[in-house]
Amino acid sequence: MDGIKILAKERLELHGIKPSMQRMAVMEYLITHRTHPTAEMIFTDLYPEMPTLSKATVYNTLNLLVERGVVRLITIEEKNARYDACMDPHIHFRCRNCGAILDIDVEKHWIPDMPAGMSVDMSETYCIGRCTKCNN
Amino acid sequence: MDGIKILAKERLELHGIKPSMQRMAVMEYLITHRTHPTAEMIFTDLYPEMPTLSKATVYNTLNLLVERGVVRLITIEEKNARYDACMDPHIHFRCRNCGAILDIDVEKHWIPDMPAGMSVDMSETYCIGRCTKCNN
DNA sequence: GTCCATAATTAGAATTATTCTATTTTTGTT
């Protein structure tokens, strides 16, 4: 169970981020919760065990993680930004009915041919539809 | 120049939306401005010629248009929702440097194989990188 | 170990996009 703490620390250091308690807690949370949480959810869940934690720190940390390419920012929902520490190629599906956000594994992210001179760092594909539960 | 008014009206009626002045103005704006505008931009641009226009109406109209599938909602940017009346298959590219949002034409939208029971109504692909200008 | 500079965290205020509410206006029908 402590392997996750080490993993979180390594991931931060690998990207030149100083592993403070708060940053490790956020990183660890994202590694263990593959639920595409919002900043609010992360804060609410961590707060009881870290009563000095501030929402600003959660936002600061998430912004830093996204900037450095440690986690993915998911904008499949208009309202809230969501975060995902899983960097394996996969896309996101949102059920129009129940709101669930699910991972769909893919071999490789799709990047269409780009006009000359344009370079692409990353791509995200979002699908909207009905999930298996809501289709029955 | 009036053909656009007719086109806007047709598009609304085709989707069962009553073509009020305000709705036509928004629809017309989206057809003529392929800039992926925000609700704010649409309001600001229309307001001088329609001084009774309210921001709520712009939002109401955009939400209705998206619900009915008349326009696409683009969430490539965290902050603002953007809207696009072009329904031909294309994806969006955002330049990390200058913020421009550009269209990239594609043959067909990519929808990967889905687990059984899941149905997909639509998909959006967003690429982030550097545009031609910013690469030089 | 203490001193210092720098970086990180914090609480709460500020900002801003969007939605909601209650009212007024418009539209279409008898």
Add this chain to the structure above:
DNA sequence: AACAAAAATAGAATAATTCTAATTATGGAC
């Protein structure tokens, strides 16, 4: 003209995120 239903409106309310100014933690030099 009278009425009901739908649409538009202004402004208040909400909520996600950022900003600000102050506090706390960290790591190196001595």
